[in-house]
Amino acid sequence: MPAPDLERRISQIMREDRGRLLAALIRSLGDFDLAEDALQDATERALIHWTRSGLPTRPDAWLLQVARRAAIDRIRKAKRFKGLANDITRLMEEDEDARSQAPPEIPDDRLRLIFTCCHPALEQKTRIALTLRTIGGLTTKEIARAFLDNDAAMGQRLSRAKAKISAARIPYRVPDRADWDGRLNSVLTVIYLIFNEGWTAGPGEAPIRSGLCNEGIWLARMLCDLAPNDPEIEGLLALMVLSHARARARFDESGALVPLDTQDRTLWDTALIDEGLAILDRAVSRRLPGPFQVQAAIGALHIQAETPEDTDWMQILALYNRLLALAPSPVVRLNRAVALAEIGALTEARSALNALGADLADYQPFHAALAELARRDGDRLVARNAYETAIRLSVNEGEKNWLRAQRDRV
Amino acid sequence: MQYLALIYAEDGAGPQYGTPEFEGYMAGFFAANKAYEEAGVMRGGNALQATSTATSVRIRDGKTETMDGPFAETKERLGGYYLLDCKDLDEAIKMAELIPTAHHGTIELRPIMEIPGDG
Numbered sequence: 001m002p003a004p005d006l007e008r009r010i011s012q013i014m015r016e017d018r019g020r021l022l023a024a025l026i027r028s029l030g031d032f033d034l035a036e037d038a039l040q041d042a043t044e045r046a047l048i049h050w051t052r053s054g055l056p057t058r059p060d061a062w063l064l065q066v067a068r069r070a071a072i073d074r075i076r077k078a079k080r081f082k083g084l085a086n087d088i089t090r091l092m093e094e095d096e097d098a099r100s101q102a103p104p105e106i107p108d109d110r111l112r113l114i115f116t117c118c119h120p121a122l123e124q125k126t127r128i129a130l131t132l133r134t135i136g137g138l139t140t141k142e143i144a145r146a147f148l149d150n151d152a153a154m155g156q157r158l159s160r161a162k163a164k165i166s167a168a169r170i171p172y173r174v175p176d177r178a179d180w181d182g183r184l185n186s187v188l189t190v191i192y193l194i195f196n197e198g199w200t201a202g203p204g205e206a207p208i209r210s211g212l213c214n215e216g217i218w219l220a221r222m223l224c225d226l227a228p229n230d231p232e233i234e235g236l237l238a239l240m241v242l243s244h245a246r247a248r249a250r251f252d253e254s255g256a257l258v259p260l261d262t263q264d265r266t267l268w269d270t271a272l273i274d275e276g277l278a279i280l281d282r283a284v285s286r287r288l289p290g291p292f293q294v295q296a297a298i299g300a301l302h303i304q305a306e307t308p309e310d311t312d313w314m315q316i317l318a319l320y321n322r323l324l325a326l327a328p329s330p331v332v333r334l335n336r337a338v339a340l341a342e343i344g345a346l347t348e349a350r351s352a353l354n355a356l357g358a359d360l361a362d363y364q365p366f367h368a369a370l371a372e373l374a375r376r377d378g379d380r381l382v383a384r385n386a387y388e389t390a391i392r393l394s395v396n397e398g399e400k401n402w403l404r405a406q407r408d409r410v
Numbered sequence: 411m412q413y414l415a416l417i418y419a420e421d422g423a424g425p426q427y428g429t430p431e432f433e434g435y436m437a438g439f440f441a442a443n444k445a446y447e448e449a450g451v452m453r454g455g456n457a458l459q460a461t462s463t464a465t466s467v468r469i470r471d472g473k474t475e476t477m478d479g480p481f482a483e484t485k486e487r488l489g490g491y492y493l494l495d496c497k498d499l500d501e502a503i504k505m506a507e508l509i510p511t512a513h514h515g516t517i518e519l520r521p522i523m524e525i526p527g528d529g
Contacts, residue, residue: 119499121499121503167521168499168519168521169411169497169498169499169521170498170499170500171497171498171499171500173498173500175500179500
């Protein structure tokens with residue numbers, strides 16, 4: 001196979017199988033760094049070997065075996081600790097087993113891997129970075145660019161995390177049923193934050209940023225396969241798919257943000273809408289409500305309205321009340337206040353907003369909502385000031401442009 | 411793996427000595443001790459006297475300097491510790507949750523360094 005084709009094939013294999021291979025290697029090596037290095041060695045050898053003798057029948061099994069041997073070499077070279085002799089013996093036995101029989105299916109340990117990467121003993125941002133690096137296969141540089149961070153800081157963050165996992169003995173394990181909900185929530189939050197980071201990226205930004213939306217959806221789909229029939233995983237997937245269905249309508253040609261009520265609904269992706277609604281139906285039929293399912297249901301109500309005026313705001317308000325009971329937060333209160341305004345309860349909406357001033361002082365959508373309400377109330381001074389604050393807080397040019405246009409309308 | 415559970419709380423926070431709440435607080439420690447013994451994780455632990463009794467010692471240029479008070483002036487003071495032998499961090503976190511101070515203070519879990527060739 002010619003080299004460029006082969007390189008493409010290898011990067012495709014790595015995209016599809018990297019997480020699975022890495023998860024299996026971490027399980028047998030008990031060390032994130034060693035596993036990553038060994039897999040890197042194996043891909044380099046694959047390029048040389050496969051150019052000469054063609055693609056093996058099972059490239060993934062080939063890579064796993066070569067990576068395991070590369071790990072043995074690395075441990076031998078390091079020879080730092082006597083204790084590693086046992087590891088070498090065990091690895092060589094695994095290697096012998098692998099050689100003596102047809103390559104077995106590689107067990108899928110990615111569920112362990114993602115729970116470890118999203119362990120609550122790690123900082124939130126670290127969980128995100130580690131998940132993108134180990135499961136998503138993004139490079140440190142790509143992650144740094146995606147989160148507007150510098151390479152060195154991101155590299156340090158990742159290596160500190162890997163060192164802590166091994167030194168503090170964060171277990172490489174799927175949590176018990178008793179701990180499942182809390183720990184799963186940490187995983188789902190990480191995936192949703194990845195998606196949201198992509199969602200807030202403007203059209204002029206590095207493609208890697210908007211690519212985070214697909215990354216988040218891809219991770220949730222993987223989770224659905226690994227832990228089927230979990231309504232909150234399905235809820236999160238539905239939520240992201242339903243949002244993503246509107247992606248093409250979110251910015252106009254000038255790059256300005258188009259809010260939901262003025263979007264061209266013919267640009268919405270009907271295939272994604274159908275898929276999202278079907279996933280949500282499946283989740284809800286399990287009758288175990290959770291915050292992601294409720295958020296997806298709110299998204300579904302928005303997207304099912306033929307026109308903005310058809311939006312069922314009463315139902316949306318009821319769902320926000322539900323969400324407030326399940327997972328109270330200032331942002332949920334803000335969205336509930338917006339729903340109140342939409343059903344005409346302006347006074348109630350304004351007093352709800354005023355109560356949030358301290359919590360959401362630095363949150364752009366809060367000031368935008370305040371401005372819009374004040375404008376409707378004819379309170380022009382408050383409206384203009386709030387728009388100014390929102391513009392100052394916005395980090396996205398398209399959004400700033402839209403906010404400026406709103407301010408000028410007052 | 412052994413973990414040192416360092417028990418931090420602000421002075422004056424939590425139940426005060428002589429109140430009925432304090433009895434409940436102490437009962438929490440007895441319950442934790444019992445749970446640790448039963449789980450076989452207990453390797454030691456003590457409460458410390460107030461930081462007003464602390465002395466810090468260091469040697470600079472060959473000369474011993476002593477100072478009145480704790481090493482770091484922080485709002486949260488180290489009040490005691492447990493040494494727990496747990497299978498992993500998840501188990502250590504579960505054990506730390508049993509320390510009643512966790513409700514108003516903070517428990518810091520620090521894995522004990524394993525020195526190769528030792529024991």
